[in-house]
Each structure stands twice: as structure tokens, then as C-alpha cells.
Amino acid sequence: MNWDNLAFVVFPYISLTTFTVGHAYRYATDPFHWNSRSSEILEKDRLKYASIFFHYGVVFTFFGHFAGLLIPQKLLTALGITPAIHMRIALVSGMLFGLLALVGAALLLWRRLGRQRVLRHSSMNDLVTLGLLAAVIALGTYNVFFGHCDVLDTVAPWIRSILTLSPAPGLISSVPLTYKLHVVAALALLGFSPFSRLIHIWSVPVPYLYRSNIIYRQRRAE
Amino acid sequence: MKIKAQIAMVMNLDKCLGCHTCSIPCKNVWTNRQGAEYIWYNNVETKPGIGYPKNWENQQLWKGGWSLGKKRPVLRSGGHTKKFAGIFHNPDLPLIDDYYEPWSYDYGKLIESPRRRRQPGVRPKSLITGENMRIKWGPNWEDDLAGADVTGREDVNFEGLEKEVYLQFQNVFMLHLPRICEHCLNPGCVASCPSGALYKRDEDGIVLVDQQRCRGWRYCVSGCPYKKVYYNWKSGRSEKCLFCYPRIEAGLPTLCAETCVGRIRYIGVMLYDADRVCEAAAAGGEKELYKAQTDLFLNPNDPAIASAAAAAGIASHMIDGAKNSPVYKLAVEWRLALPPHPEFRTLPMVWYIPPLSPIANLAGNAEGTHIVDRLRIPVRYLANLLAAGDEDTVRLALKKLMALRDYMRARRGAAAPESPGADALLEEVGLTPAMADEMYGLLALAKYRDRFVVPTVQKEEVGDLHRDRGMCGFPPGSQGMEDD
Numbered sequence: 001m002n003w004d005n006l007a008f009v010v011f012p013y014i015s016l017t018t019f020t021v022g023h024a025y026r027y028a029t030d031p032f033h034w035n036s037r038s039s040e041i042l043e044k045d046r047l048k049y050a051s052i053f054f055h056y057g058v059v060f061t062f063f064g065h066f067a068g069l070l071i072p073q074k075l076l077t078a079l080g081i082t083p084a085i086h087m088r089i090a091l092v093s094g095m096l097f098g099l100l101a102l103v104g105a106a107l108l109l110w111r112r113l114g115r116q117r118v119l120r121h122s123s124m125n126d127l128v129t130l131g132l133l134a135a136v137i138a139l140g141t142y143n144v145f146f147g148h149c150d151v152l153d154t155v156a157p158w159i160r161s162i163l164t165l166s167p168a169p170g171l172i173s174s175v176p177l178t179y180k181l182h183v184v185a186a187l188a189l190l191g192f193s194p195f196s197r198l199i200h201i202w203s204v205p206v207p208y209l210y211r212s213n214i215i216y217r218q219r220r221a222e
Numbered sequence: 223m224k225i226k227a228q229i230a231m232v233m234n235l236d237k238c239l240g241c242h243t244c245s246i247p248c249k250n251v252w253t254n255r256q257g258a259e260y261i262w263y264n265n266v267e268t269k270p271g272i273g274y275p276k277n278w279e280n281q282q283l284w285k286g287g288w289s290l291g292k293k294r295p296v297l298r299s300g301g302h303t304k305k306f307a308g309i310f311h312n313p314d315l316p317l318i319d320d321y322y323e324p325w326s327y328d329y330g331k332l333i334e335s336p337r338r339r340r341q342p343g344v345r346p347k348s349l350i351t352g353e354n355m356r357i358k359w360g361p362n363w364e365d366d367l368a369g370a371d372v373t374g375r376e377d378v379n380f381e382g383l384e385k386e387v388y389l390q391f392q393n394v395f396m397l398h399l400p401r402i403c404e405h406c407l408n409p410g411c412v413a414s415c416p417s418g419a420l421y422k423r424d425e426d427g428i429v430l431v432d433q434q435r436c437r438g439w440r441y442c443v444s445g446c447p448y449k450k451v452y453y454n455w456k457s458g459r460s461e462k463c464l465f466c467y468p469r470i471e472a473g474l475p476t477l478c479a480e481t482c483v484g485r486i487r488y489i490g491v492m493l494y495d496a497d498r499v500c501e502a503a504a505a506g507g508e509k510e511l512y513k514a515q516t517d518l519f520l521n522p523n524d525p526a527i528a529s530a531a532a533a534a535g536i537a538s539h540m541i542d543g544a545k546n547s548p549v550y551k552l553a554v555e556w557r558l559a560l561p562p563h564p565e566f567r568t569l570p571m572v573w574y575i576p577p578l579s580p581i582a583n584l585a586g587n588a589e590g591t592h593i594v595d596r597l598r599i600p601v602r603y604l605a606n607l608l609a610a611g612d613e614d615t616v617r618l619a620l621k622k623l624m625a626l627r628d629y630m631r632a633r634r635g636a637a638a639p640e641s642p643g644a645d646a647l648l649e650e651v652g653l654t655p656a657m658a659d660e661m662y663g664l665l666a667l668a669k670y671r672d673r674f675v676v677p678t679v680q681k682e683e684v685g686d687l688h689r690d691r692g693m694c695g696f697p698p699g700s701q702g703m704e705d706d
Binding site: 003031032033034035036037038039040041042043044047048051052054055056120121200203205206207208209210211212213214215216217218219 | 226284297303304305306309310311312313315316317318350351353408409412413415416417418420421422423424425433434437438439440448453455456458459499679
């Protein structure tokens, strides 16, 4: 087994398995710790811009990856988005939101390590999570600015091959190292996320947008 | 009409001596955990002052509670969409320093110190960082007016008054304000919670945080204008006063009320019309909110109301409790108790009887109830605190208390037993001798069984209390003390 098989066939499935099984396990066994673990009450001056930049950057980057990598190019071409246009959109939005997320992550690190109160309150888990996030974002932002690689015919079809259970590691073997590192770091983060504070992503309070103001609950609802 | 029952409290500020005895059992039972050191479900403040957390009453600063929209009350800090879009940062959340940084002392030094010429000392250590710290603020920093010449200037209740005059030493006045969660009819915290973790209990109106659903978004903390929802910095979830619901269910008063040395607290059931809550909270003028809220309350001794309540599914013991409710008497029948800061539009349910000031030097003057305007505590100040600035509401309550004093003094032989003067004073403020006798019993004698009319919950309604004992919403093994 060569390194590419290990990193781009075995590792993705390990990561995706822990991702799905891990979330289900955590939700079933530990609902009490399912929250965002905010430390805003301890420090909010540095957090303000750090959190806003980071979250908006990451949210838009996430949707960008989702749309750009998972939707087959054939479908997009049918909709009038040629590969050239697709790449232009991906690069411009990637530069903008990637940079936003990178600045945010750097500010978050600066805050977490530089403020005694926050640092003392941080677990190793928190530090690993933030470190991994910063690494993934930094590699991704580097790629979008300095890497020159056609991901539409390499990384994108490889991801789809993984998700359709017909792995084709050959598709990704030719991309530059920084792209490979970005992918591996992102997979590591994905596999680790169910055991970190990142689970709060799944609690996006969408029902809040349409619920009434006051909630009454019977003493014994169940 | 949709009738609901609410367990409510009245505190008689006229008798509060500011001893903090209420805070201690509450602290010992509910918030003696890591992350909750700074949390006081019950605290006692001295007014004038800015309170705990700092300036909590100033909604220009904290944006808690509701303001009046076009027709309905709207959350002052923004509606659901704005909160959703801004969920990554809550600009209105107080910092822990606005409450105080919790600390302890390394007492071990006292016994481990080697023999020295001087006594060993202990230094305050932050319970957050473990480092030495300087104590700059605490939960009762302004106790008995400590530093009021500095902080008192920021007290918003001085609106319309020359605060410099009242903060001079010879004019200064003081009152104690014990505070718990208001368990509002229109709670800002519940409306602010994105996860829907906060809710109002249908049976008794107690507002609780579902600890398993709280995701730590913290909007409840900023949404509460009384700042009575707290964020546990260790567990990452919000907590608040539970109105000691396990005790209430067992027919016992809350810990703060049970232990009150001055017997200032009253607990009882109120019936109200839940359909008109929104309408009442949207009353046009701020001064109309008090009346709008009292209009929500239904008379449980009206047979039509009692049968409608039974038809609405309210348990018979709750209706019986409402009929004997001391809160109903104090708030509705006698109009002695008033809601704190009704202008926040949350329709609070822990009310206060305004305090008379020391009046020894005025006693014996045949001025009757008119001296309420010459008391040491300016009526305007109390009106800003308890009636959105409506002085007449406060004045009437104070006059009733004065008339009651004169009436009882007359009965005790200071004047002829059937003194027409005292009876006339009663009549002037709309009381009868029979009402005065009952008021005397409830306010002055304040027997345990009269102060607390708490209907016991039927066992069938609450499941296995024996299994749940000591947990109160926290699932097994997760009392917030875990180390992760």
C-alpha cells in the first residue's frame, strides 16, 4: 500500500466513519455537553472581531466547498457555468472568505493564548481544535492565493469518488503537496469534530426564525 | 380568555433589614459549584446604587427587555432574525467583571506557614485563573451605601431628581432591594433563547432553563432586563433562579422566603388571562403598564372565574391556593405591592411593597398621610423603581401604610380606641377597619401560614421525585462540577 492509498482511500473512510458514528454516539450519550462553550463572558474585546470574522469566513467557505466540489461540473456546465467561470468564482470567493477566516482564526489564537483567563479555561481539546482549524484554513488560503492547480478535474472528482464508494486515488495523486496537506488536515478535523466543541455547528437555531416568543411547557412533557 | 396560574412573590421592603440571609441558603443549595461562584439567584442590593451586575437597570446600556414596536412589544436588542444573523457575537453580554471576578483565599497558608515573627496572611486568588488578584468589585460591594457617593450617581432611579442633593451626607437615604428572578408573564429571556431551552411552566409559570437543550448562545442573559439569567463560564450553559420548584411542588416556600428573618416575603398563586399578556405588555404609555398588568389578574373568589379556571384544566388545589393568595391581596385587593420597573414590559411577578422611611421624628404630627412626600426616601425615586415614574401609584401605597400605622396606634391607646381621625385616614385611602385589621395581620404579624400559601402538587403530576432528588434538571453525573 502506498502513501496515496493510505491518505486518500483509507484515511477518508476512517475520518468519515468517526464523523458520522461519532456524532450519533455523542448526541445519544452526552447531550448535556452539546453546546458552544462560549468564553465571551471572560473576554469580549478581542473576541468581537475574531469571532465574527472567523465564523462568517468559515460559513461561506464551507458552502463554497460544498457547492464547488460536490456538484459535478457537467451539471454546472448545463446551467451555463463553464469550468473557467467556475474557477474564477471559486478563486475570488475563496480569496475573500478564506482570508476572512484566516484573519479570524489568527485573532482567535492570539486571544486564546494571550489572555490568561481564556487560556486557563481552555482544555487541550480546545487547543487542538483551534490549531487544526487554523492549519486547514491557512493551507486552504495559501492554495487559493499561491497554488495553481485545476481542482475541478482532480480533487473534486476524487471527493465524489469517495462519497460514491468508488475511490479513485489516482485522480488526486498529481496535485501539489499543499493541496494534499489541506485535504488530509481537513479530513483529520472532520474525524475529530464530533469529540470537540465544533458540534455546536449542528445546533444552528433555525427554528428560532419562525417560532413564537414565549414558550410554555407542561411540567411533564414526556 | 385563557386562564393560567402563576406562582408569585411579594417582598415587603418596609421590613427588609438587608441581612442577606435569603442569599445564603440559596447560594449553598443552588450555586455552590465551579462556574457558578459568581452566580447569585438571590442577591440583596442597597439603593441608591448601581447593583449587580453593574448598572443592570440601565437598558440604554444593556438593551434588555422589550420596547414598544408598532403594535406589539419587540425585544430591545433586536428580533429573531437579527439575533440569528448576529449569533457569533453578543454585544450586550456583560463581562464577568460587571458581576465580579470570583475569588477565594489560600487558607492553607495559615496552617502550613512556618513559625515567623509576623502572622501569616492570605491573599485573594481568582477562581478563574488561580492567580493573585485585586478585588475591585463584589456581589454586595455597595452594601449599606458603601461608595454610594461614587456609584449612586449612575443610579437610573434618580431620573427627575437632583441626585447631588440626595447624595449629600445629610440628605442621603437608603433602602434594601432583595432580588430574584421575576418569573415574568412576558419573559424577555424566553423570547431571546435561540434553542428554545428556556420555557415557562404551564402549571405555575416558573421560568426554567432546560439544561439539556441549552446550547450556550447567551441571548437569555442579555435579554433579561433584570439580569437574572447567568452564564456558567465552566459548563457553558445558562442558569437561573428556579423559584425552588422542588420545594414549591412539595408545598414549601422558596429557600429565600423560608429563611427570611424579617418575614418580608409572601408567596401565593395568581390567576391571569394569558390571552391578553401581549396586549398588556404593549400598553401605550409606560405609566399604564402597571394598570395593564393588574388588569390581567383574575379574581379567584369570583365563582365564574373559578369554574372557568377548572374548565381550563387548572388543578383544584391551585384554584384553592389562589383564593387564599396573600399575593393577590397585597397586589390587587390592597394595591400595596408594585412591580419593579414595569417599563421593561416583561410583566414581572415578584413585586415589592414600597418602604416607608424612618419617621420617628415625624410621628405625632397631626399631618396624617400627607407626610409621605416629606419622607426621607423621595417618592419620585420609588416611583422610578416601582411604577415607571408614576408617583401617584407609589404615594397611594405609602399613604395606606401610614394610615394603617395611625389606625393601629389609635387602637393601641395612643388615641381613643374609636378615634375618628384614624378611621377617616383609612377612608381617605380607600380602606375599611376590617381591611386594616387583615393588613395588620399579614404585614405586621406575618404568620408563616398566612405568608406562604403554596399548593402542593399532586404526586401523579411530577413523576418519581425520589429518583430525581438533588438533580433539578441536571441529568445524572452532570451537576456542572465535571472537569473537562
